[in-house]
Amino acid sequence: MLQTKPPLTISLCQPRGFCAGVDRAIQIVVLALKKYGRPVYVRHEIVHNRYVVEGLQNLGAVFIEELSEIPPEHQHCPVVFSAHGVPKSVPADAAARNLFYLDATCPLVSKVHKQAMRHQRHGRHVLLIGHAGHPEVIGTMGQLPEGAVTLIETEDDARAFTPADPEALGFVTQTTLSVEDTAHVLEALQERFPLLQAPAAESICYATTNRQEAVKETAAGTDLFLIVGAPNSSNSRRLVEVAERAGAKLSMLVQRAAEIPWERVGTIATLGLSAGASAPEIIVDEIIDAFRARFDVSVELAVTATETEDFPVMRVLRDVELTPADMAFVNGTA
CATH class of the missing domain: 3.40.1010.20 (4-hydroxy-3-methylbut-2-enyl diphosphate reductase, catalytic domain)
Known part of the structure; x- marks a missing residue:
């Protein structure tokens, strides 16, 4: 039967x-491999997905956590910074080591970096709503001097925070947060600090x-x-x-x-x-x-929505052509 x-x-x-920032980051690694050959070093997972990481490893990418892991005989090889962004100390370290680097930071993460720096230029202490230890949070906090940013993870953090000057505060958020959770944390902050300054544009992407x-x-x-x-x-x-x-x-x-x-x-x-x-x-x-x-x-x-965003890669890689097979991998369909 x-x-x-x-x-x-x-x-x-x-x-x-895949979003436009992820698509761009993967494309940067694939283009660098085609232009410069193996190996291309990538600091941290280019994006948080094992399938993607293993696929890039098969093409010749080598994933590292610190630039010091690049062997002396490969100092001439490109190194790519992940889509999550890096502290300012990382490109400075790359320059000190005479490394050629390609920054695959998502443009929307870079925008948050600029918003945080803008707050500081206006004399504000920066509150970053985000999750401790996440690479994006580490990268954003690393754009400003130590002590210039306070991480706020929860409503309890918002209620416990005691600033030096309650009238000189600005906030930004990690781009990948829950909209609802962020709203609750922000409400707690705004209740205590009515003059809290918002970023020039929405941080959550x-x-x-x-x-x-x-x-x-x-x-x-x-x-x-x-x-x-x-x-x-x-x-x-x-x-x-x-x-x-x-x-x-x-x-x-x-x-x-x-x-x-x-x-x-x-x-x-x-x-x-x-x-x-x-x-x-x-x-x-x-x-x-x-x-x-x-x-x-x-x-x-x-x-529920149609996305048309497209973030171009850096100029140095725009002369490289991708095959249909390359594009299928970049787009996540192969």
Whole structure:
């Protein structure tokens, strides 16, 4: 007797996956490899995704945590700084070592750096709303002298902070935060410091906001909501939280289809699916295929925004042409 698969409706969020900053960062590494050959060194994971990192390693990228790890015989090789940004001390160290570096910092992260420096130029102490230890936070704090920035992680931090001058404060935020969490922290700060100065433009990036809105619109009533992303990806972890708050019965983060805990999934009828800004589309396809093997799947696209942003690479790499295979990898479809 032929056994039928249980029906499953997948609500697939759009936008999802790679943002323009991630696309640009990956492209910079691929272009550098094509122009300069192997190896190209990359300080820190270029983006927080193992599939992407391992793919770049196969092409000849070597990932390091500190510039001192580059061997003397490879001092002439390019080194790329990750999309999360770096403290000012890192390019200064590269220059001192006579290294050729390519800065793949996302332009929206660079904008936050400039906003923080603008606050300081106006005589304000800078409050950075973000998560301790995240590379973006380390990079942003490293744009200013020690003591010029205070990290505020929670509402409790906001209530406990005691400034030298309550009338000379400005804030910026990590680009990948939960919009809702940030609003609560900011409200606590503004309640205590009415003269707190905002940045010249929104710090949380368009891609973070768009992905959170898509999940929020889709999550209510779903039996399970899966976010494709890495455990060390801030924007991916925030999407899991957003799905839970928006009404998903269960929400979880997975890096690959092999990580899906089928015993927890059980019998479901509705699945929400999205991906963090550093997760390639090929893994989304892999996960849909895994569900097709167990369920009679119908996919409904849940579109909440259209993204047209495109961040060009630096001029020194614009003379290199990418093949269709290169572009598929850069775009996350291969």
